[in-house]
Amino acid sequence: MMKTLLIWALVLSTLTVTAQQRGQFKRGPEGPGKMEMMQDLNPEESAILKTKRMTLDLDLSDSQYDKIYQIHLKNAQHRQARMAEIKKQQDEGTWTRPSKEERFKMMNERLDKQIATKKELKNILDDEQFERWEANAKQAHKKRDMRKHRSKRSRR
Secondary structure (H helix, E strand, O other): OHHHHHHHHHHHHHHHHHHHHHHOOOOOOOOOOHHHHHHOOOHHHHHHHHHHHHHHHHOOOHHHHHHHHHHHHHHHHHHHHHHHHHHHHHHHOOOOOOOHHHHHHHHHHHHHHHHHHHHHHHHHOOHHHHHHHHHHHHHHHHHHHHHHHHHHHHHO
């Protein structure tokens, strides 16, 4: 009886330790995801990585690489400035949740920037590259929506 109890205790403790160790390397709520890793990068590093990923996917020429790098750099600098502004407000205690009108304005501005970026990319990429880029973007949005849906479901 005592041996059986001791064996069960040993098995359960081993399973608990093993489960905790695996969680350290997972992405998502248990470990660092892509977003957390990207936030540690400066705008230049972020732009380089995004442009190199596009080069691998779309086989960009040197000229295309340089132009797209500038687009990614501009977007990353804007994003970093916005995050720094919000962090400063949070540290000072002056940050408040945006009103409905402010959220609409921010979403509208973000969509306008996305449309402008898409137009710039259409001028830089050839037709085949642009089609592949759009297909990749749609697939990425679908994956992000699936992750959001999955995380909302697990919170319940």
